Amino acid sequence: TPDPADPPANYALDAKPVTFFSRDHLPLCGWWITPDTPTGRTLVIVHGHNGSLDGDTEQAAALVRQGFNVLLFNLRAHGTSAGRHVTFGAREYLDVLGALDWLQATHGIASVGLVGFSMGAGVALRTAALDRRVAAVVADGTISRVVDGLIGMGRTRNIPAGAIWPFAAAILLTSSLRAGVWIPAADPIRWVAQVTRPVLFIHGTDDPFNTTAGAGRLAVRVNRGQLWLVPGAGHRDAYQHDPDAYYSRVGGFLRGVLRG
Numbered sequence: 001t002p003d004p005a006d007p008p009a010n011y012a013l014d015a016k017p018v019t020f021f022s023r024d025h026l027p028l029c030g031w032w033i034t035p036d037t038p039t040g041r042t043l044v045i046v047h048g049h050n051g052s053l054d055g056d057t058e059q060a061a062a063l064v065r066q067g068f069n070v071l072l073f074n075l076r077a078h079g080t081s082a083g084r085h086v087t088f089g090a091r092e093y094l095d096v097l098g099a100l101d102w103l104q105a106t107h108g109i110a111s112v113g114l115v116g117f118s119m120g121a122g123v124a125l126r127t128a129a130l131d132r133r134v135a136a137v138v139a140d141g142t143i144s145r146v147v148d149g150l151i152g153m154g155r156t157r158n159i160p161a162g163a164i165w166p167f168a169a170a171i172l173l174t175s176s177l178r179a180g181v182w183i184p185a186a187d188p189i190r191w192v193a194q195v196t197r198p199v200l201f202i203h204g205t206d207d208p209f210n211t212t213a214g215a216g217r218l219a220v221r222v223n224r225g226q227l228w229l230v231p232g233a234g235h236r237d238a239y240q241h242d243p244d245a246y247y248s249r250v251g252g253f254l255r256g257v258l259r260g
Contacts, residue, residue, distance in 0.1 A: 002051065002052035002054065002078065002079050003051045003052045003053075003054040003055035004054060005054055006054040006055075006057040006058070007031075007054075007057070008031050008033055008057060008060070008061070008072075010057065011057065011058070011061035013033050013060075013061055013064055014033065014034055014036070015031040015032065015033045016031065016032045016033075017030075017031060018030055018031065018032045018071075018073070018102070020073075020098055020099065020101070020102035021098050022076060022094045022097070022098040023095075023097045023098050023101070024091070024094050026076050026081065026082045026083050026095070026098075027081065027082045028073055028074060028075070028076065028081040028082070028095055028098060028099070029073065029074055029079065029080040029081050030053055030071060030072050030073025030074060030099075031053070031060075031070075031071075031072045031073070032069075032070075032071055033060060033064050033069065033070045033071075034064075034069050035064045035065065035066075035067050035068065035069070037067060038067060038069060039067035039068065039255075039260045040259070041068050041069070041113070041254065041255065041258040041259070041260055042068065042069040042070075042071070042103065042107075042109050042111075042112050042113070042258075043063055043068045043069065043070050043071070043112065043113045043114070043115050043254065044070075044096065044099050044100070044103070044112055044113070044114050044115070045059065045060055045070060045071070045072045045073075045115045045116075045117075045120075046075070046092075046096060046114060046115070046116040046117070046120030046121070046123050046124045047074070047075060047078070047117060047120050048117045048118030048119045048120050048121075048141070048236065049086060049118060049119040049149070050078075050086070051078065052074050052078050052079030052080075053072045053073055053074050053078075055117075056072060056117060057072065059115070059117075060072045062239075062243070063115070063247070063250070063251065063254075066251040066255075068113075068251075068254070069109075071099055071102075071103060073099060075092050075095050075120070075123070076091065076092060076095055081095075085175075085178065085180075087175075087179050087181055087183055087186065088119055088122075088146045088149070088183050088186050089122045089123045089126055089146070089183075089186030089188075090176075090181045090182065090183045090185050090186040091179075092119075092120075092123045092186075093123050093126045093127045093130065093186075095123075096123055096124065096127040097127060097130070097131060100112060100127075100131060100133050100134070104133070110133050111133060111135045111258065111259055112133055112134060112135060112258075113134075113135055113136040113137070113138070113254050113257070114127060114128060114134055114136070114137045114138070115137075115138045115250070115254075116137065116138070116142075117140050117141055117236045118140075118141045118142075118143070118209075118235065118236045119143075119149075121138075121139035121140055121141055121142040121188070121236075122142055122143065122146075122186060122187075122188040122191075123186075124137050124139060125137060125139055125142065125188050125191050125192055125195055125199070126188070126191045128195045128197055128199070129191045129192075129194035129195050130194075134197055135197055135257060135258055135259070136197055136198045136199070136200075136253070136254060136257040136258055137195070137197060137198075138199075138200045138202065138250055138253065138254065139188075139199055139200070139201050139202070139218075140202040140236050140238065140239075141202070141203070141204070141207060141209070141210075141235050141236030141238075142188055142201060142210065142215065143188065143209050143210045143214075144187065144188060144189045144210055144214045144215075144217065144218060145184065145187040145188070145189055146172065146183055146184055146186055146187055147165075147168050147169070147184065148209055148210055148214070149209055150164065150167075150168035150171060150172070151164050151165065151168055151209075152207075152208045152209030152210070152235075154167075154168075155208045156208050172184060188218060189217070189218065189221075192218050192221040192222050192225070193221045193222070195222050195223075195225075196224070197224065197257075198224040198225075198226075198253070198257045199219070199222045199224065199225045199226070200225075200228060200249075200250070200253045201215055201219045201225060201226065201227045201228065202228050202238050202250075203227065203228070203229055203230065203233075203238075204229075204230050204232070204233025204234050204235060204236070204237060205230065205231050205232060205233065206232060206233060206234045207233070207234055207235045207236075208234070208235060209235050212229060215227060215229070228249060
């Protein structure tokens with residue numbers, strides 16, 4: 001279900017609607033947003049599962065106010081973009097590669113920061129492992145394995161992991177057959193060790209979809225990874241607990257590693 005419409009105009013942003021193609025030729029729709037006083041630093045925001053770009057317009061606005069250019073777009077099978085199947089990162093990384101191609105072809109931008117939320121964080125990490133144009137990643141609410149998301153859904157309903165596991169495995173198998181791609185290949189834990197760029201992992205200590213220890217295992221596999229634990233935060237809602245601290249930390253990290 002797409003998030004409620006929240007266009008950049010709601011935040012008085014100078015935004016242009018754009019359409020570009022994924023690496024496997026699906027048309028994807030989004031917004032290209034530039035600040036009043038550009039710094040030359042550019043970000044791509046990668047949203048989570050079962051939502052749309054509209055869920056992250058508020059975050060985009062906060063980053064634009066810090067001087068970043070932002071490309072905000074719908075992944076395949078989300079919002080206004082084409083596509084029939086959500087594959088939890090097994091193919092969505094092709095969408096982000098398409099975004100990088102578009103930025104380079106239309107604006108000459110070849111060094112980009114990725115800001116990913118939930119599923120989008122895993123997609124961002126896989127993209128960073130594959131493409132040197134990714135200069136930094138902010139991974140907010142990353143799961144370790146796709147199956148952890150399904151187990152987490154059971155955990156929110158007080159179903160033990162052992163009881164939900166057989167159903168989760170069956171769902172992954174069925175979904176993989178329907179989509180024609182092995183979805184667990186997208187597990188972030190498979191990709192993080194190949195990421196050579198700086199990564200800021202943000203994890204709420206009350207996140208039901210990944211444990212604090214699980215988030216730590218991801219962070220230590222990245223040579224230039226750092227983990228920010230946010231006490232009391234749930235799944236990818238750390239920005240709501242202390243917006244000033246959140247955007248100061250995220251903006252400072254990105255300014256420190258992206259070229260202006």
